[in-house]
Amino acid sequence: MNFSKGVNIFIGDNAQGKTNLLESIYYCSIGKSPRTNRDKELINWQGKEAYIKACIEKKALDKNIEIKIFKEGKKGININSIKVNKLSHLIGIFNVVMFSPEDLKIVKESPMFRRKFLDIELCKFSKKYYFNLVQYNKVLNERNTLLKKWTNYNNDIIQVYDKQLSKYGAIIIDMRNKYIKRLSEKGRIIHSDITSGAENIEFKYITQLKDLKNPEDNLFEILNSNRRSDIDRGTTLYGPHRDDLLTNINGINVRNFGSQGQQKTSVLTMKFASLEIIKEIVGEYPVLLLDDVLSELDANRQSYILNSINKIQTCITCTGIDDIRKISQGKTHLFVVKNGRIAMN
16 A cells, blocks of 8 residues: 555544554564564464565665564564564664554553653664663673572672673663653643643653762662662662653643643653654654544644644544544545455545
């Protein structure tokens, strides 16, 4: 199928395959699904493998991305017919930002969802961040394995792990902190527009470190001084894998005290601020994926989205004709999705 450079609308009843289409587009961006970490769950029940091919028009050089997902959970990725063995070679070629009702978890649920949001957004434009994140998680898993099988002979080994963890962790913390400051700057303007100036939003990085000017030394000191509690618990209790992102509106913690509307607006602000940051860094807007969000938002938030997408290639899923009337004021292409098949209307 061919997509319009403007707004692409996918209409159909529930469970027809609309979200599956957006998931496929998203997968071509970072090699992962937005809803599951198990690739084999993406394969049709009757199938042995899944296949996606996306042709991306770029200013410099067009890219053809091909991905096969096999039943045992492995995958193969080709870019312009050349096999790549690392996700880092895929990430950054084709950027997308996706907004769905599931994204409310970023604000409402555990810090894990907020860390995942930060990691995905930073990986899109920074191979340095991706490398350090992969290395950090590898060392963290090895350290935790050592803690679970602890003997006094392991003191020298854990010193080595702590040095490595501090080096990679310090870079992660520093880059997250700088990104969140940028998110806050962009977010203030966007959130003020959405709420007609009634609300001021602020994002803050919550870390266990006390000295962000010397994060590596500070993290190493914390790991050393808390080693006994790590041994007792059999896991690493300190580091960026425990950090959080705080969202305040008019000085109030949105997760604990914000209304449902404020929580939705916070996520909307995050996503559109992410769009602007990527545009600033890479020189072009990512593709925007909106999965059944219009029915979830009130008139002000719908209006902000519809006024903002005229300069961005966008894919929207919806179920009702009323949603289409709101969107179709500008140049749009309409597709009908039924039983996993797509037809242009």
